[in-house]
Amino acid sequence: MHIKKNIIITILLLIILTSCQRKEIINTHGVSYLEKREKLILANKSNKNDVVKVLGQPATKGMRNNNIWIYIERTQTKGKFLKLGKIKLIKNNTLVLEFNEYGILDSKKFYNINDMKKINFSKNVTVNDIKKENFINSFLNSVRQKMRNNRK
Secondary structure (H helix, E strand, O other), X not given: OHHHHHHHXXXXXXXXXXXXXXXXXXXXXXXXXXXXXXXXXXXXXXXXXXXXXXXXXXXXXXXXXXXXXEEEEEEEEEOOHHHOXXXXXXXXXXXXXXXXXXXXXXXXXXXXXXXXXXXXXXXXXXXXXXXXXXXXXXXXXXXXXXXXXXXX
């Protein structure tokens, strides 16, 4: 009787643990269905207003040029039980649009997850000495202020 009870408990635990989640949890950031929507935008025909109607406002604009608009779509899910729930990247799409001075779309470049793997990113890191100095100065000033307050 005791063995049957252990077997039943073990089977119930296995069922619960293996079927905790039937549907995959998918987190999407950015513009959904970017790959399909970008096909609705035509170079030398579409303007900024057309793009906003189809894709909405851009995720970011060019640093020095407001005529470069960037849209992203990133979809992630949790990995399988054996992968210990590690985040898995399903989609990583980026659309770069470049407009002329009249607001007409000059060019569009679409990058998917496979294209991103081919891009070489710099390993160099820029050190921001000004930020470090500001932190040290503000820290020392706050300590100095506390010391002054304690004297009074």
